[in-house]
Amino acid sequence: MAQTAQSLNSARPPATGHRVKRHTGLMDWITTVDHKKIAVLYLWAGGFFFGIGGLEAILIRIQLIKPMNTFLDAQTFNELITMHGTTMIFLGVMPVIFALMNAFPSSADRGFWTFLFGGLLLNLSWVMGGAPDAGWTAYTPLSSTTYSATHGVDFYTIGLQIAGLGTLIGGINFLATIITMRAPGMSYMRMPMFAWATFITSAIILFAFPAITVGLVLLTFDRILGANFFNPETGGNPVLWQHIFWIFGHPEVYILILPAFGIISEVIPTFSRKRLFGYSSMVFATLLIAFLGFMVWAHHMFTTGLGPVANALFSVSTMLIAVPTGIKIFNWLFTMWGGQVRFTTPNLFAVGFIPTFTMGGVTGVMLASAPADFQFHDTYFVVAHFHYVIVGGLVLGLFAGLHYWWPKMFGRMLSETLGKWTFWTFIIGFHLTFFVQHFLGLMGMQRRVFTYLPNQQFDTLNLVSTVGAGLMGVGMLIFLWNIFITSRKPADAADDPWEDGRTLEWTIPSPPPEYNFKQTPLVRGIDAFWKEKRAGHTSMTPSEPVGSIHMPSATIxxxxxxxxxxxxxxxxxxxxDTFGSDLLSFLFNNYIVTGLGLVITFGSMLLRSLFDDHGWHIEPEELEGR
Amino acid sequence: MITWQGGKRLLPMTAALGLILAGCGREDLSVLRPQGPAAESSFDLMKLSITIMIAVLLIVFSIAAYVLVKFRRKPGRREIPVQVEGNFKLEVVWTVIPLILVVILAVPTVKAVFAAGNDHADDPDAVKVKVTGHQYWWEFEYTDYGVKTAQDLVIPAGKDIAFELRTADVLHSFWVPSLSGKIDTNPDGTVNRFSFSAPNEGVYRGKCAELCGPSHGFMEFKVKSVSEAEFEQWLASMKAPAVLPEDPQLAETFRSACLRCHAVGDQGLAVGPDLTGFGSRESVAGILLNDDTGADGAPILENIQTWLRDPESVKPGNTMPDPKADLGLTDAEIDGIAEYLAGYTLE
Incomplete structure (x- = not known):
């Protein structure tokens, strides 16, 4: 764990002075470098995209409620499934993860804005000539200009490129923060599991995102400049895209799930009043999952025709991931063993996570067996599997985390009653929606079909699935209502509102002041705050005297x-493109618009590099005065 | 060798599971009711893995249930539970047991992978079929017999069929769930081969399993497994001279409008689906099922009329021109062609 507030008692730079321009309103949000505000931005942006992805999901389920339904046409359906997948994976859940991970590190402003603009660009496609329609995997040749003639896939490649850059910057930020800004005594093996998860996830981002970046550049060149990387007629190879996509795509799955593991590893110990069982094996299991995550990408391609040797190797490497994952599940169960489990809303989500995620995990092992996967692949069985992992794993984890840290983030406790309603409607709806889909797949229903013939015994199960999706929607609405009424309550949450907080964030006010820690605390072991409480202290022992705190300046x-x-x-x-207006054609066709954008970007970078900004200080008198 | 003992003990359970799962789905479509050795091999692995996984789930669920009931925090409880750091023996147990389970599943998996790798491409007894995926229909070419057809794959029961699969446009995936797992059709350069057989006579449903455009869900086909004699008979009648409409004027319309892309027997261009013996097909355009009883579709004549009146509404994004709007055919001509095609049956 690290904190932004660095005390620089000696060697204070020739500061811009104590009095700095403090922005308010919209300008405050646009120029902020406070990681907590950036986290809030991530949260709202992620919530917004999550809402869009959720609405898309509801439309998809309405279309599939009965055979030969005509609620949506085939093209719209394909655009919806593409955007649902892309939005949820890249824009919906990732920023919420980032929002929670931002609880720790320092400024991540570039990452956020780049991410937001990428996401907005992608979603602009709905109103600018058609959304991408080649699936979130964008397999070539379907995603080539020959078979996807609108700008939809361009919005996909360029939007994701920009959003991906934001993610990469965010990841590097977390790595740098965790490596350099841990408090005195906070050795790696004393870090909370969520910080570990953030650390390892960021490392995966660092290695996985360059792969998709390269892939997207190649696809953009194919589509816009007429290159031939994936065009079979001119010697390109569409299977190459699948390799590039999944070398990124599988680690991406772990980028999504590891933070959820981290959240669960914080919530369960707190509400069991027990330390995490097998902390070091948890750390090594996480590392092992991250490592193996790069060794298994071809299990998404068992039916591509890679041959028995590759299929056998990737089957076995995939199955091996079950071992570290199993270690984690049992460690969580045995954390609760002998503890005193409280069923607060965050813990309900965490406890609901364990069996649900385990079900997604075991179907994962089943899918790993290549000859069985020849049947499972691209059917509703796979759809059920990855929703169990992503929704049953990650989204339940996020809900646990959001309810858990909400008082810390906003100073207000979410309503426990409404929280429990959210939990029960969401989890029952979830299992209704996705459990039956295993059987749909096994009974011969392939995925990504916009409708299906009657008399295939698919009808009832699809109806059940749609009803479940509706129930999940109800759960989401209750959650939104909860946020709304909570926001109207006074911000009176205690520093340690759950009373059994174990980690450093519970030692500072809710919400934390701009500078986080008045004095950097001294960390004496795992669960630092819990350790102090057991020693009879009510607060952390500081590692430094109260001094002036160096703060970074706001910047646009x-x-x-x-x-x-x-x-x-x-x-x-x-x-x-050719435009109706000559001026537009001139501006676009001569790359003037592109150039202008690049000038703004590189110009801003130049300004940032040429002018030193030493930030400003919060003086001790001000700290004591609050 | 304890692991193998354990594996054997799982056998009765997998058998019971097989019986339960066999109740799921149509015999001609469900993965859970395999009708051939390839599907059987996948299903055996599924049963083994489901059995192991159900055992794992039972253990996790029981521990979870026990913990949640037994270790609830009772009101007014103030004492602090013992802060357990871990337990070396327990942690070794839940590392080693999953490893053993993985080995139990990995060994038959690897065996089955290599068995499935036998594509019978050099087997003189196998029937060779070239499969080509098109947006949104399937072309089947029997290279040894010089016969080409579309949508209905006719095969002799019990014989190994050696497939060579490619696509003419985007990626598709060739899947007959009750007979075998699926394999993608890639462009030239990454052509795939695989093999399956259907010991029992019957009609099986096939589907495209890789997103290939708007009508991906409608890219269905049928596999007809027939006796050896019937297969020979079918080949012979496919090779017989083409039958054209009796009315010479209709024949001319058919030739100029339809045979520019389609073929019947030795006439026409096989750019679109071959129409030889269209009256004997199981479906029109793969998605309008032919069924005179009306239970599972409509009579073939009705289906052909539905298709010819508005192909786009039946199969969005398909490349067939609209006979009336694009080719200028009259309603009478369309009905005439529909009747001719419905009556063009094979012996």
């Missing part, structure tokens, strides 16, 4: 850098 440059990339991307996408 990161926002401008990201806006520039957005403009450049949009300009590049339409560089080969």
């Amino acid at each position: 440059l990161p926002f401008l850098m990201s806006a520039g990339i957005f403009i450049a991307g949009l300009g590049f996408m339409f560089s080969r």
Whole structure:
């Protein structure tokens, strides 16, 4: 764990002075470098995209409620499934993870704005000529201009490129923060599991995102500049795209799930009043999962025709992931063993996570067996599996985390009654929706079909699935209502509102002040705060005297850098189009719009590099005065 | 060798599981009711893995249930539970047991992977079929017999069929759930081969399993497993001279409008699906099922009329021109062609 507030008692730089311009309102949000505010931005942006993805899911389920339904046409359906997958994976759950992970590190402003502009660009496709329709995997040749002639897939490649850059910057930020900004005494093996999960996830991002970046560049070149990387007629190879996509795509699954593991590893000990069982084996299991995650990508390609040797190797490597995952499940169960389990809303989600995620895990092992996967692949069995892992695992984990840290983030406790209603409607709806889909797949229903013939025994199960999706929607509405009424209550949450908090964030006010820790605490072991409480202390022992705290200055440059990339991307996408207006054609076809965007981006970078900003200080008198 | 003992003990359980699962789905479509050795091999692995996984789930669920009931915090409880750091023996147990389970599943998996790798491409007894995926229909070419057909794959029961699969456009995936797992059709350069057989005579449903465009869900086909004699008979009648509409004027319309893309026997261009013996097909356009009883579709004549009146509404995004709007055919001509095609049956 680290904290932004660095005390620089000696060697204070020639500061810009104590009095700095403090922005308010919208400008405050656009220029903020406070990681907590950035986390809130991530949360709202993620919530917004999650809402869009959820609505898309409901539309998909309405279309599939009965055979030969005509609620949606085939093209719209394909656009919806593509955008549902892409939005949920890249834009919906990732930022919420980032929002929670931002509880720890320092500024991540560039990452956020780049991510947001990428996500907005992708979703602009709905109103600018058609959304991408080639599935979130965008397999070539279906995603080539020959078979997907609208700009939909361009929005996908360029939007994801920009959003991916934001994610990469975010990941590097977390790594740097965790490596350099841990409090005195906070050795690696004393870090909370959630910090470990953040650390390892960021490392996976660092290695996995460059792969998709390269893939997206190649696909963009194919589509916009007429290159032939994936075009079989001119010697390109579509299977290459599948390799590039999944070398990124499988680690991406662990980028999603490891933070959830981290959250569960915080919530369960707190509400069992017991330390995490087998902490070191948890750390090594997480590392092992991250490592093996890069060794298994071809299990998404068992039916591509890689041959028996590759299929056998990737079957076995995939099955091996079950071992570290199993270690984690049993460690959580034995954390509760002998403890005093309280069923608060966060813990309900955490406890619901264990069996649900285990079910997703075991179907994962079943899928790992290549000859069986020849049948499972691209059917509703797979759809059921990955929703068990992503929704039953990650989303339940996120809900646990959101309810758990909400008082810390906003100073207000979410309603426990409404929280429990959210839990029960959501989890019952979830199992109704996805459990039956295992059987649909085994009975011969392939995925990504916009409708199906009657008399295939698919009808009842699809109806059940749609009803379940509706119930999940109800759960989400209750959650939104909960947020709304909570926001109207006074912000009176205690520093340690759950009373059994074990880690450092529960030692500071809710919500935390801008500088987080008045004095950097001294960490004396795992679960530092719990250790102090057991020793009879009510607060942490500080590792330094109260001194002036160095703060970074607010700046609009990161926002401008990201806006520039957005403009450049949009300009590049339409560089080969003919426009009604001559002026527009001139601006776009001569790459003037693209150039303008790049000038804004690189200009902002130049300004950032040329002008030193030493930040400002919060003086001790001010700290004591509060 | 304890692991193998354990494996054997699982056998009766897998057998029981097989019986339960066999109740699921149509015999001609369900993965759970395998009708051939390839599907059987996948199903055996599924039963083994489901058995192991149910055992794992039972253990996890029981521990979870026990913990949640037994270790609830009772009101007013103030004492602090013992802070257990871990337990070396327990942690070794739940590392080693999953490893053993993985080995139990991995050994038959690897065996089955290599068995499935036998594509019978050089087997003189196997029937060779070239499969080509098109948006949104399937082409089957019997290279040894010089016969080409579409949508209905006719095979002799019990014989190994050696497939060579490719696509003419985007990726598709060739899947007959009750007979075998699926395999993708890739462009030239990454052509796939595989093999299956259907010991029992019957009609099996096939599907495209890789997203290939708007009508991906409608890219269905049928596999007809027939006796050796019937298969020979079918080949012979496919090779017989083409039958054209009796009315010479209709024949001319058919030739100029339809045979520009389709073929019957030795006439026409086989760009679109071959129409030889269309009256004997199981479906029109793969998705309008032919069933005179009306239970599972409509009579073939009705289906052909539905298709020809508005192909786009039946199969969105397909490349067939609209006979009336694009080719200028009259309603009478469309009905005439429909009647001719419905009556063009094979011996």
